[in-house]
Amino acid sequence: MHWVIVDNGSSADILYYPTFQQMRIDRERLTPTNAPLVGFGGTKVFPLGVITLSVTAGDYPRHITKEVMFLVVDYSSAYNAILGRPTLNSWKAATSTYHLMIKFPTKYGVGELRGNQIAAQECYIAMLEMEDQQQTMCIEEQRALAEPIEELEEVSLDDSRLERTTRIGTLASWPVRQMLTTFFRDNKGVFAWSHEDMPGINPTVMVHKLNVSSSFPPIRQKKRVFAQERDKAIAEEV
Known part of the structure; x- marks a missing residue:
């Protein structure tokens, strides 16, 4: 789970297809979508579909469980998934990139989700070594204009x-x-x-x-x- 990037700038929650396969989820559960994702370089990526998964964050009893709608993208990446603004807003979360920490309100107080500094550095190095590093930064969801x-x-x-x-x-x-x-x-x-x-x-x-x-x-x-x-x-x- 440390190979998940939390991106305040992403307008969508993204699950990469290799991770989707490792989770052994039937591909028939994907809901088709025609909204492309646009990266920093302007490249368009068309998701394979949308799937809703249950995500739990935090340690008991200060934890939350929410349904998250992921866009499944068939691209290799240094990360398994991207958690964007939709999920962070639903959690009412406050993020700190310096501390690699997320805090969010729960029924029993403030919950915490901590990142791993070593895993973050490994992901960053792996991303730099990839031929197309822009594919991991799908930050905006483009809607078709009539x-x-x-x-x-x-x-x-x-x-x-x-x-x-x-x-x-x-x-x-x-x-x-x-x-x-x-x-x-x-x-x-x-x-x-x-x-x-x-x-x-x-x-x-x-x-x-x-x-x-x-x-x-x-x-x-x-x-x-x-x-x-x-x-x-x-x-x-x-």
């Missing part, structure tokens, strides 16, 4: 507010496009160009919440006093 299959024409919906426009496809015939434009103009009230155009949104549709633990009481900060010139500048900016 592109329009036709050119779009911008049409105005309000003659008094020329900035209020929308786009329609150009493959449709001219009468159909005219009919769409007339329909959009007659129902321009459903479009929103600013927050003022969206009053009374149901919280079940969209709501903003602060990710703050309810067990911590709110703290009122001290009032800040500024010079008269700064107070005037602040008032003008607000």
